[in-house]
Amino acid sequence: MLWLITGGIGSGKTEFANELARSLGREGIVLACPPFPDRPLSEQRQAEWANDPEFPWTHSDADETLAHKLTAINMESNIFRADRRVLVVDSLSGWLRGLYMRMENTLTDDEAAVDGVWHEALAAILSYEGKMIVVTEEPANGLSINRREQGYAYRLAAANRVLLEASACLYRMTAGMATEVKGYRLKRGKSTNENIYTDR
Template identity: 30%
Template sequence: MAYLVTGGARSGKSGFAEELASRLGSRGIYVATSQPYDGEMEERVALHQAARMESGFSWETIEAPLRLADLLLQLDESHAAGGEESDAPSILVDCLTLWLTNQMLLLEENMQLSRSERDEQLNAKMEELAAAAAAVRCPLILVTNEVGSGIVPEYPLGRRFRDHAGRLNRRIAEVSERVFLVTAGIPVDLKTVAFRWEEL
């Protein structure tokens, strides 16, 4: 069962997602999608790791900057093959927008592909991820970022990233049982309060 947690920078979404994971599973599998390219990023990763260690909840960390869909299915199959339902781990992916960045930068390196071909391949990767998220039976928490509420990015790649991130969030929300928006540390269950056309 998938849960999507979204929000802006420093909104409290990762802390909420970690608390949610600790309440849904007997232990946690933290799937990190980041690729630390500089000292600042390495420092952020170290702080997150230290906070998880101090939480008292058992975490295993796996790095998956690119092959996320395959990993989720493998983790779920591993649990299904050998565990009781009550012993299911929570799988926490943090975060989808870093995974999307990794995928886009990898495609940008392939100069043989046209822009439409890159977009087509990226859309296929997003669909693959959505299908995997829908299939996972363990509690699955996916953290993402709301990037479309600010200024329009100055560069074409930034605008494409913003658009793809919006589409990715919508697609994962579709396959998620619950979707939480965290603002100023306050989580709101969006699907609970969502408008429905039949109510009009």
């Protein structure tokens, strides 16, 4: 089952993802990367994933091997442990920025190459069979952006739509407050089908 958390930079997505994971399971795996690839994870953000005797975390980097890590975790999970464990990807938007930087550093300006790695990561997320929380952003742009920024914005926006369709809940973070945009508390007012979105 997939939960999606979106919002702007510094809006409290990581803190909420940690809180949500604790409500969904008994242990967690976090694949984390900084929002911007040229800046390391802040001490505050690293502290969010500190080990807790009541809810232990396993840490790994969300790097160029993200798709392989997701697949390996999915394949190696036994059915008894999978139900108590929550996997957090924090964040997909930061990982996509990192992908662009890695391509730039290798002097690769090939949209097809970016698409190949990007779609591989999305496929791994969508095929994951356990509990997963994906942290992402909603791309915002001004009047004039270059070609690379356009590619980033459109790829992330398209991915968010796909993940929304596959998710059980979507939360939007604003200044540290979570708003449930898609979930079980949004009602139609009909006795036969109270949820706006079908249960998955």
